[in-house]
Amino acid sequence: MVQKVHADAEAALAGLLFDGMTVMAGGFGLCGIPENLIAAMRLAGVRDLTVISNNCGIDGFGLGILLESGQIKKMISSYVGENKLFEKLYLSGELELEFNPQGTLAERIRAGGAGIPAFFTKTGVGTLVSEGKEIRNFDGDDYVMERGLVADLSIIKAWKGDTEGNLIYRKTARNFNPMMATAGKACVVEVEHLVESGQLDPDHIHTPGIYVDRIIAGARFEKRIERVTTRPRDTAPGKEAV
Amino acid sequence: MVQKVHADAEAALAGLLFDGMTVMAGGFGLCGIPENLIAAMRLAGVRDLTVISNNCGIDGFGLGILLESGQIKKMISSYVGENKLFEKLYLSGELELEFNPQGTLAERIRAGGAGIPAFFTKTGVGTLVSEGKEIRNFDGDDYVMERGLVADLSIIKAWKGDTEGNLIYRKTARNFNPMMATAGKACVVEVEHLVESGQLDPDHIHTPGIYVDRIIAGARFEKRIERVTTRPRDTAPGKEAV
Amino acid sequence: MAWTREDMAARAALELQDGFYVNLGIGIPTLVANYIPDGMSVTLQSENGMLGMGPFPFEGEADADLINAGKQTITELAQSSYFSSSDSFAMIRGGHINLSILGGMQVAENGDLANWMVPGKMVKGMGGAMDLVAGVRRVVVVMDHCEKTGAPKVLKRCNLPLTGAGVVDLLITDLGVFEIDRKVGGMRLTALATGVSLDEITAKTEAEFVVAL
Amino acid sequence: MAWTREDMAARAALELQDGFYVNLGIGIPTLVANYIPDGMSVTLQSENGMLGMGPFPFEGEADADLINAGKQTITELAQSSYFSSSDSFAMIRGGHINLSILGGMQVAENGDLANWMVPGKMVKGMGGAMDLVAGVRRVVVVMDHCEKTGAPKVLKRCNLPLTGAGVVDLLITDLGVFEIDRKVGGMRLTALATGVSLDEITAKTEAEFVVAL
Numbered sequence: 001m002v003q004k005v006h007a008d009a010e011a012a013l014a015g016l017l018f019d020g021m022t023v024m025a026g027g028f029g030l031c032g033i034p035e036n037l038i039a040a041m042r043l044a045g046v047r048d049l050t051v052i053s054n055n056c057g058i059d060g061f062g063l064g065i066l067l068e069s070g071q072i073k074k075m076i077s078s079y080v081g082e083n084k085l086f087e088k089l090y091l092s093g094e095l096e097l098e099f100n101p102q103g104t105l106a107e108r109i110r111a112g113g114a115g116i117p118a119f120f121t122k123t124g125v126g127t128l129v130s131e132g133k134e135i136r137n138f139d140g141d142d143y144v145m146e147r148g149l150v151a152d153l154s155i156i157k158a159w160k161g162d163t164e165g166n167l168i169y170r171k172t173a174r175n176f177n178p179m180m181a182t183a184g185k186a187c188v189v190e191v192e193h194l195v196e197s198g199q200l201d202p203d204h205i206h207t208p209g210i211y212v213d214r215i216i217a218g219a220r221f222e223k224r225i226e227r228v229t230t231r232p233r234d235t236a237p238g239k240e241a242v
Numbered sequence: 243m244v245q246k247v248h249a250d251a252e253a254a255l256a257g258l259l260f261d262g263m264t265v266m267a268g269g270f271g272l273c274g275i276p277e278n279l280i281a282a283m284r285l286a287g288v289r290d291l292t293v294i295s296n297n298c299g300i301d302g303f304g305l306g307i308l309l310e311s312g313q314i315k316k317m318i319s320s321y322v323g324e325n326k327l328f329e330k331l332y333l334s335g336e337l338e339l340e341f342n343p344q345g346t347l348a349e350r351i352r353a354g355g356a357g358i359p360a361f362f363t364k365t366g367v368g369t370l371v372s373e374g375k376e377i378r379n380f381d382g383d384d385y386v387m388e389r390g391l392v393a394d395l396s397i398i399k400a401w402k403g404d405t406e407g408n409l410i411y412r413k414t415a416r417n418f419n420p421m422m423a424t425a426g427k428a429c430v431v432e433v434e435h436l437v438e439s440g441q442l443d444p445d446h447i448h449t450p451g452i453y454v455d456r457i458i459a460g461a462r463f464e465k466r467i468e469r470v471t472t473r474p475r476d477t478a479p480g481k482e483a484v
Numbered sequence: 485m486a487w488t489r490e491d492m493a494a495r496a497a498l499e500l501q502d503g504f505y506v507n508l509g510i511g512i513p514t515l516v517a518n519y520i521p522d523g524m525s526v527t528l529q530s531e532n533g534m535l536g537m538g539p540f541p542f543e544g545e546a547d548a549d550l551i552n553a554g555k556q557t558i559t560e561l562a563q564s565s566y567f568s569s570s571d572s573f574a575m576i577r578g579g580h581i582n583l584s585i586l587g588g589m590q591v592a593e594n595g596d597l598a599n600w601m602v603p604g605k606m607v608k609g610m611g612g613a614m615d616l617v618a619g620v621r622r623v624v625v626v627m628d629h630c631e632k633t634g635a636p637k638v639l640k641r642c643n644l645p646l647t648g649a650g651v652v653d654l655l656i657t658d659l660g661v662f663e664i665d666r667k668v669g670g671m672r673l674t675a676l677a678t679g680v681s682l683d684e685i686t687a688k689t690e691a692e693f694v695v696a697l
Numbered sequence: 698m699a700w701t702r703e704d705m706a707a708r709a710a711l712e713l714q715d716g717f718y719v720n721l722g723i724g725i726p727t728l729v730a731n732y733i734p735d736g737m738s739v740t741l742q743s744e745n746g747m748l749g750m751g752p753f754p755f756e757g758e759a760d761a762d763l764i765n766a767g768k769q770t771i772t773e774l775a776q777s778s779y780f781s782s783s784d785s786f787a788m789i790r791g792g793h794i795n796l797s798i799l800g801g802m803q804v805a806e807n808g809d810l811a812n813w814m815v816p817g818k819m820v821k822g823m824g825g826a827m828d829l830v831a832g833v834r835r836v837v838v839v840m841d842h843c844e845k846t847g848a849p850k851v852l853k854r855c856n857l858p859l860t861g862a863g864v865v866d867l868l869i870t871d872l873g874v875f876e877i878d879r880k881v882g883g884m885r886l887t888a889l890a891t892g893v894s895l896d897e898i899t900a901k902t903e904a905e906f907v908v909a910l
Contacts, residue, residue, distance in 0.1 A: 028746075054782070091817065091820065101825070103744075103789055113578050114349075114574030114578045115364060115577030117383075118380060119362070120358060120360045120361070121358060123828045125831070126863070138360060138389075143359055143360075164527075171773070172763055174781050197562045202564040203410070203411070209535070209563060223761035225761050225764070225770060226764075227767070231752060231756075244716030270533075270551075274549070319609060320611050323611075332607060343610050343614035343615050344569065344614075345531075345614075349574075356788075363577060364618040364619065365577060368596075369614065369647065371610075406775075406776040408778050412549045413534075413549040414550055415549040418568070421568060444777040444779050450778040450788070465549075467548050467551070470546045471540045472541050473539060474542075475542050
């Protein structure tokens, strides 16, 4: 019987890493990132990575630790905003960076996993993003052709997973994880709660196990929050202070 | 406050029907079909319909009743198999029929709802399906360009829905319903269980309410089964007789 | 003498491997599920939106919301999951299914497959077959070697509308087994059914093939 | 005299309608949520994968798995739902969101918007802004009328890299309100901020505009 469950992040990545590889990493900001697998990649020391991820963590956490160690050669992302080192390395030319609109990035990954080599979108027409790409008019509007994206490896974070690799995400920690699970030649997942097959309702599964090659219960989840924004208890509930 | 909940199928379709319109109808075979809304369309007598649906029901049930009444001018489907009248009308030329591979049909509808006017797929290359369409080579393989599909109206069946239009489907009755909900200019849904907003777990919602314009608790669900296939009680459980 | 439907299903089951995700077509391919070896884990996909298809329900327990792509009532297993048709075919088109076993009307020596219509006579529609043969990593066709009239079905070129061009990897008929190199084209006969001679299968096959028994 | 950030948010809130699904950008647009009229039902979308965004959590109740697109902790409401980034942008790109209110660095008289980078100096990335302006049915930009240096930001043509070409329907600044015909091009000044004269706004605007007060 094929065994998807591995003991820890190091074991789950064994044999899958090589210099120059392309890796997709789930998460939006620090929300829903595979923090245990990222830490294991840092320890493994694999280099010249092309990393596909909406952001690149922050200084000292998330993918930021792979930037600091110089393991990343190129990022394919939509947003740099919260990471000073990321912005600095890019502006100084030390890091290649391919900017994708967030929705185009999400759709390229979904297309890659779905066997769609290219699609047309209105996003980015008339901007830097569409330069050098085919523009085509459909029914009176211009669209740009974007290509599907795949990776050698996708590293994913889910809330619950079972031994068959079926996954359920929690709240906005879902984000890029489901598409990335489909677009890696190999897919390794860390979950907060690893359960036996049969414990997840088949109607609630977000990522079917077919996409998951290896799964671990994460040893430790720091789950840092970038911007803890709260309201005092005496605020009236409802629409204020959104 | 905008009110999505309507009293019955007739009320939910009021003002949305016109001759010559294009309608998407969810379901696979008779599984997950909007039977109350189909019956109301029959009663409304709207004609010259182009219907996008994987199948066309069976003789006397589901979309089959709109075939019998002569309300359908054209079908866009992947399978005719179980409907004798459908096959007969097509072979005699009385019904236009555009065959789409099932996955291409599903993806065209998903694309229509997602603002993607066209995409490339390997499905159907070298067959009748790709005739007259653009073929393009990506990375050594040929793909055919397929267009997104939208409709004037989509009629959908879900298991549970709330007053905001959030939907949850049950088992394989999900099928084409979620994509179709996104690709109709208007979307009307019938559910078996209509609940108050807040009764559905936000992580379990398959179709967010933004896609749903009108919703009803179906008056009556016949839920016919095309092929009741069972095994006797003394069969050993497991892999036999799948 | 030749292979029965059960024999053909049993032969097709030799293509299964532990951990495989497999889509089985209607007819003989469905029977393959009965020949999954003990201890081997194979997950069946149903293209209408399910992974982990279980056996038929017990009498009286059929659920209208739980059918397979052949519209038969089925059951779920511990590992089952449900998804939409677009997600199902994203899985198929994206190459995530290891093996597709399906029926055929005609197979040609270049790997072409026809199984969805006879112009002017019979039209079922392609359903998911075109997506399966285009997207699944390995495609196995199981069919009778000849028409009931005796006309050959294993041809130099299909004369019925294609389901896919150059898509078949392995052909299992009641008379034998052929490997097909779908990139270059070309068939190799790798097994004869019980009691079938090389002369017989050669006589009943229009396609050119190399003998590699 | 001119409008404050709160005044601008209040003016932007006049664009809301009952039943609208709305995406609010970071900064002043976020404040618009405070001006939703009583009895009006407006559902806020957060492009990282949520519909029905609620207020900030009470102290001590922040949830790391529940943030908005500005990475702030938020809460859910009775009608909330979660979805993936691809589903979120399918919703945006597919034209299902009624209104997008976002900030800007420059807006041109043809409806062009720049708000994501200053070459060689500042780079944030476009995030979801390019998708929002391309896909949402109506796009409202809220920004200061001029740079801190006094340089105009309402221009004949943007000189920063664009976020979208011909995408802005309405521009609200601290000095006034402009409607933009993004098909034909052309701005119409429809309101002046409190205490702002036509002379002042004309002097501080590079773009050509028609006065329609």
